Amino acid sequence: MPSSLRLVATSVLFFLVFGPIMPVIEFTLATLFTKGRIEIMPSFYLAALLFGALIAGTLGLAHGVLVALAVKLEPLRRRLHSTPRRVLLGAGAALLCGLAMTAVTLYIARHSFGDLLGGMDPNNPDPWKIIRAYMVIELFILPALVCGILFQLLPWSKKLMQRAVASN
Numbered sequence: 001m002p003s004s005l006r007l008v009a010t011s012v013l014f015f016l017v018f019g020p021i022m023p024v025i026e027f028t029l030a031t032l033f034t035k036g037r038i039e040i041m042p043s044f045y046l047a048a049l050l051f052g053a054l055i056a057g058t059l060g061l062a063h064g065v066l067v068a069l070a071v072k073l074e075p076l077r078r079r080l081h082s083t084p085r086r087v088l089l090g091a092g093a094a095l096l097c098g099l100a101m102t103a104v105t106l107y108i109a110r111h112s113f114g115d116l117l118g119g120m121d122p123n124n125p126d127p128w129k130i131i132r133a134y135m136v137i138e139l140f141i142l143p144a145l146v147c148g149i150l151f152q153l154l155p156w157s158k159k160l161m162q163r164a165v166a167s168n
Helices: 004-016 023-034 042-072 074-079 083-112 127-153 155-166
Strands: none
Touching: 004 042, 004 127, 004 155, 023 042, 023 127, 042 074, 042 083, 042 127, 042 155, 083 127, 083 155, 127 155
């Protein structure tokens, strides 16, 4: 398998393994803060895991493609031999993916579902609108950043990245 495809496939797999943890943590914290206790609801956790896997898979694909493209560019490839620069590339690519997906999601939410993020009615405030808006942002940006940085720091992915840099 060519190094670029291996890089993309490994990125998708890595994000699929680590990305779904974030929605589960957020769901647990949300129940803890709203109800004062942690409730074990398997269907909600399963939905959070599946939704997280869907998000993480697309983030991993976008991250892998961006990193593979960066490795192909000669000026970037020369700089990617040091760990801090690889970590910076991974974090930058992941942040770009997270921001792009957040922007698309917020645009779709604003134009499709109307008032997901809309102005709160001063007579009848709904704090869940704000919470939903922040959760949409956190579902894309935080897992992307964490996975993007971890992807560059773990030994097996570091070796894969070095091979990709060396082979081009």
